[in-house]
Amino acid sequence: MKVTAAILPLLTVVSASCLHGTSLLPRAADGIVDINSFNYTNTGGPLTWYGLDKKNSACSTGKHQSPIDIVTEEIDYASANSVHFHIPSADNAKFENLGSGLEVVLTNGTLVTKSGSYKLAQFHFHTPSEHRINEEYYPMEAHFVFENTAGSIAVVAFVFELSQFGYSTPLFDSVFAHIDDIATPGTYTKTNSLDFTGITRHLNSHGIYQYTGSLTTPPCSEDVAWYISTAPLPLNVQSYNAVKHVLKFNARYTQNALGQDNLLEVATSELK
């Protein structure tokens, strides 16, 4: 059971007597993980990622940076049946709070596109969404990160929209089942069992936006192949609130249109 902030003070009072050690208390995290040095606040935020490490230069000079505003009249669409996304079911997976984001470590999975074959590295979440579609943002976005043997990266992404019927894709109910255990950055827990057939069917039965951009986190490396489902996945309000409570805010600001000068260079030249 989830302990909400509203009943926490009450719980503190009564736990000394009758509730101590019962299931009302959150479970502990399974262990600790290293947190990332970059974040989304003050001097750790995306305006200063280059300053954190010179290896991050693409963050402030790259001209094909992500996320972008997807203009649906102009973006390319992957041709039908050209994106083969396959992730076998898993009994569970490690679910980490890296400070900068929430990540599921799962490497059994493949992506085959016209540019070759990639292996899953992990998937993770952003609140709010990083990509915008015709300027509109979404409450959450998931990134499935794949890498090929040459080190090239491809990301399959889904944006989410709150469901008016209280429904979430079951995969994400399983992923977030123990999210309260990892409210502290640097901790991990396990997901429940994961079945990817629902999101695979969703990806295959809608259009896919396609463009070449970058990682949205340091080092902001370019030549990343993005495949973004044109149809949002449903998310229930309880999951959304639980994720937002832990993730807080981890979306990089919208970058300049592909091929245009990096907004940080534009801003710097205007200051001069």
Ligand SMILES: *[C@@H]1O[C@H](CO)[C@@H](O)[C@H](O)[C@H]1NC(C)=O
């Ligand atoms: C963000 O990163 C900066 C620079 O590393 C650090 O000083 C700050 O405490 C971090 N803020 C949060 C909220 O983690």
Ligand SMILES: *[C@@H]1O[C@H](CO)[C@@H](O)[C@H](O)[C@H]1NC(C)=O
């Ligand atoms: C990944 O695949 C290997 C080989 O098929 C299998 O042994 C392993 O159990 C799988 N891992 C998960 C998490 O399903």
Ligand SMILES: [Zn+2]
């Ligand atoms: Zn991401």
